[in-house]
Amino acid sequence: DAGVIQSPRHEVTEMGQEVTLRCKPISGHDYLFWYRQTMMRGLELLIYFNNNVPIDDSGMPEDRFSAKMPNASFSTLKIQPSEPRDSAVYFCASSFAGQTYEQYFGPGTRLTVT
Amino acid sequence: KNQVEQSPQSLIILEGKNCTLQCNYTVSPFSNLRWYKQDTGRGPVSLTIMTFSENTKSNGRYTATLDADTKQSSLHITASQLSDSASYICVVTPSGGYQKVTFGTGTKLQVIP
Numbered sequence: 001d002a003g004v005i006q007s008p009r010h011e012v013t014e015m016g017q018e019v020t021l022r023c024k025p026i027s028g029h030d031y032l033f034w035y036r037q038t039m040m041r042g043l044e045l046l047i048y049f050n051n052n053v054p055i056d057d058s059g060m061p062e063d064r065f066s067a068k069m070p071n072a073s074f075s076t077l078k079i080q081p082s083e084p085r086d087s088a089v090y091f092c093a094s095s096f097a098g099q100t101y102e103q104y105f106g107p108g109t110r111l112t113v114t
Numbered sequence: 115k116n117q118v119e120q121s122p123q124s125l126i127i128l129e130g131k132n133c134t135l136q137c138n139y140t141v142s143p144f145s146n147l148r149w150y151k152q153d154t155g156r157g158p159v160s161l162t163i164m165t166f167s168e169n170t171k172s173n174g175r176y177t178a179t180l181d182a183d184t185k186q187s188s189l190h191i192t193a194s195q196l197s198d199s200a201s202y203i204c205v206v207t208p209s210g211g212y213q214k215v216t217f218g219t220g221t222k223l224q225v226i227p
Binding site: 004045093102103107 | 156
């Protein structure tokens with residue numbers, strides 16, 4: 001298996017622009033997670049899905065952030081409009097409930113908002 | 115408030131030496147405690163997962179221990195290698211699901227020749 005795939009790997013955008021991050025989970029996994037990592041705050045869970053349904057989005061910082069999972073093999077995290085404080089590395093992870101919460105992380109998308 | 119504190123923040127050791135990283139948590143009740151290794155520029159990779167009823171779990175040269183009474187966990191690395199240089203993150207998941215999963219800020223380990 002190719003593992004969790006994220007795109008793009010790097011994104012540089014100007015403040016106010018829309019940013020869309022993409023994730024393809026491992027085939028057969030029924031949980032998908034979006035995380036944000038910064039030097040100041042470490043890793044933070046933003047939102048997670050189970051069987052394509054958002055279960056908990058309490059970690060989403062504000063209404064500018066939205067996430068969707070239209071099918072079992074694809075998810076997006078959108079920021080509109082973007083701000084410099086959104087600069088971070090965004091990770092997607094997936095897991096299968098039968099594996100005792102083992103999560104497999106993608107390589108991350110490094111977002112820089114200028 | 116659920117917290118996970120790791121110590122030390124950073125550590126430098128000589129190749130071949132052993133080291134122990136600490137994790138103290140306040141999450142209760144909790145479902146599982148995980149240790150991740152994160153190489154620079156990459157996503158975290160799971161090293162061990164322990165439920166509340168487990169005391170120790172090994173993965174090669176990595177051994178994690180858990181004391182649920184004192185709410186402490188440690189990760190012991192034996193015969194360190196240069197490739198062990200990374201950040202090590204302790205993550206605690208509360209009972210009932212992934213809500214409020216709490217991450218430690220990590221220990222940055224550097225192994226030098």
